[in-house]
Amino acid sequence: xxxxxxxxxxxxxxxxxxxxxxxxxxxxxxxxxxxxxxxxxxxxxxxxxxxxxxxxxxx
Amino acid sequence: xxxxxxxxxxxxxxxxxxxxxxxxxxxxxxxxxxxxxxxxxxxxxxxxxxxxxxxxxxxxxxxxxxxxxxxxxxxxxxxxxxxxxxxxxxxxxxxxxxxxxxxxxxxxxxxxxxxxxxxxxxxxxxxxxxxxxxxxxxxxxxxxxxxxxxxxxxxxxxxxxxxxxxxxxxxxxxxxxxxxxxxxxxxxxxxxxxxxx
Numbered sequence: 050x051x052x053x054x055x056x057x058x059x060x061x062x063x064x065x066x067x068x069x070x071x072x073x074x075x076x077x078x079x080x081x082x083x084x085x086x087x088x089x090x091x092x093x094x095x096x097x098x099x100x101x102x103x104x105x106x107x108x
Numbered sequence: 109x110x111x112x113x114x115x116x117x118x119x120x121x122x123x124x125x126x127x128x129x130x131x132x133x134x135x136x137x138x139x140x141x142x143x144x145x146x147x148x149x150x151x152x153x154x155x156x157x158x159x160x161x162x163x164x165x166x167x168x169x170x171x172x173x174x175x176x177x178x179x180x181x182x183x184x185x186x187x188x189x190x191x192x193x194x195x196x197x198x199x200x201x202x203x204x205x206x207x208x209x210x211x212x213x214x215x216x217x218x219x220x221x222x223x224x225x226x227x228x229x230x231x232x233x234x235x236x237x238x239x240x241x242x243x244x245x246x247x248x249x250x251x252x253x254x255x256x257x258x259x260x261x262x263x264x265x266x267x268x269x270x271x272x273x274x275x276x277x278x279x280x281x282x283x284x285x286x287x288x289x290x291x292x293x294x295x296x297x298x299x300x301x302x303x304x305x
Binding site for chain 2: 051052053054055056059088092093094095096097098099102
């Protein structure tokens with residue numbers, strides 16, 4: 050998805066694909082090219098919450 | 109895994125999602141009406157909840173729509189409706205100038221801090237003590253992600269303070285025009301169309 054960036058510093062994200070179904074990326078990781086923070090993609094949905102909010106949201 | 113297993117797993121998951129995700133109501137209908145009329149280009153719906161409004165825009169206008177929500181259950185429901193679901197805090201992970209249309213039906217009910225109930229439904233409904241606690245940071249950042257000729261469609265309830273929201277809109281550098289308005293017994297809902305001044 051070319052509309053997303055790192056929520057912390059707005060830098061570009063690198064995509065690593067673990068599982069895909071044609072065009073759709075089902076699982077993988079988006080990693081910030083600046084700060085190195087990694088954001089998971091699960092069930093085709095990227096979780097781009099900053100790390101402190103991500104912990105809270107999955108609890 | 110058999111097909112049956114998959115189906116019952118999905119049904120179960122959907123049951124959980126429905127219980128913790130804001131489902132379409134009058135405000136959703138009004139925002140969809142305004143958005144179907146005015147959306148163009150690439151569309152983002154912030155706080156998409158069930159994804160119903162985003163889906164209406166995608167279906168009626170054939171536009172690409174991203175639906176974001178703080179609640180992962182909501183992002184999943186939106187995704188099941190064919191919307192591109194993203195888990196996000198307001199506009200923070202979206203690029204500058206990425207969207208031509210940004211829609212937002214914010215959690216807007218003024219809530220007594222002693223009465224906050226701290227679950228997904230509260231996040232979907234409560235706008236904090238003023239009712240404007242999410243509208244302010246949204247307006248502060250929306251100019252960044254909006255393309256130069258972009259439009260913001262913001263739902264405002266009279267419960268949230270219409271004039272106070274108009275002031276915040278002006279402070280953020282936008283001109284506001286009511287797109288649609290409807291009165292209900294306890295509140296008047298307005299969708300404001302915002303453009304850069």
